[in-house]
Amino acid sequence: MEYLFQFVVAAVSTLCFGITFQVPRRHLLACGIGGGIAWLCYVLCLALGLSPAMATFAAALPLTLACRLFAIRFRAPVTLFLLCGIFPLVPGAGIYYTAYYFLQGAGQQMADKGFETAKIAIALALGIALVSSLPLPRHRRARPAGPRNAGENP
Template sequence: IKHSNGGGMVSAAPVWFTMLVQFVVAMVATISFGITFQVGRRHYWTCGFVGAVGWTIYIACTTLGGMTAPMATLIATLPLAALSRFFAIRHKAPITVFLLTGIFPLVPGAGIYYTAYYFLRNDRALCTSKGIETLKVAVALALGIAIVCSIPLPKRHAASRQAKIKKYEARCFFDMLPLE
């Protein structure tokens, strides 16, 4: 981000300021998507935080770390998915509430758009290039989520969850029995 200091000179903003702006904008965008996605009001700020953390890590990896988009996406998806899982347990809500809204800033929408654009313009080289890059980012998202979700839950949470599932299954079983 560049700004004028009043004398006509343009200077670069400090890195921390750029990252803060990116964090805030990603948070607002994620909350807006959460509203569109009809997430409960009590989850807005948490969803925004998850998305902002993921996006800020992505930006840090690409700009400061010099990583490619797919690698930065994988690195950013890991803490994003972990935060989604943590907040799902803490707020007693499905993980998808935080995960789907949180990955919103990382989804390669522009890549999908340009792939279709170059396809319609009959530019096979650029279409293939953008398509492969977009596919790599999508696979990185899926891989990051799969890695985090494959980690077992804490024993106390897993035990209470299994008890709730058994209780629900028993209730459903008795609801299916015919009344005579």
Template structure:
């Protein structure tokens, strides 16, 4: 599938998720942009390295950085941008396939898919955890706001 089309659908999916969770309208474009950039980073990493776990980790790091930057710039909670942006990286199809194989009795296939889904979930959580540990001094918007206050 065309990468541009995938990034566009990532944007639209993220905005749809923001609408579903009643994010204020003024943040729709920001949420969609952050989600699309995260998905674009995932696609680019997969194109060059083809390692879904590492790609998910790197994209999660980028998403938390962008979410925190938007949070400082727009004076809004980080979770508004992060939860919507991370939507594209959640392994929904993997969870479905795991459940399907589990209930039809294909335990070996279910276990293989389940382990892969678990690795991706851990990569997402580690990326977010590492990103949250960054000091506010790492963010341009934080510096700009601090200078304006002085």
């Protein structure tokens, strides 16, 4: 139940980011679901005892896959879903704590946080890269004209 609520909140926040990136209204829900999936995987992986960087990597995989499936299903660029869905995983907290410890003069903690932030960003990048380069069946996208447009050209 708690996880369901987290999923919904993450989906709503991703949807809000979709609005700021001017995603058309008909795709907003898919964007939100992508973000929800990413956050849910991240939280579950943390609960399983993975490190934040590993959890981010593990969450980026289903996220990217979902975005690619959405892209095929809705015949829209993958960027539309990926740019928004990625946000729950971006290490905003890492950036903040790095700056915070820097000001506190806590060099060791700052270095730790900065390193972890970089690790999370790299894990995120790797996760996206891995699934993006995975070959997917493309026959649906390759079909020249969908049946919904069949009547347009007599």
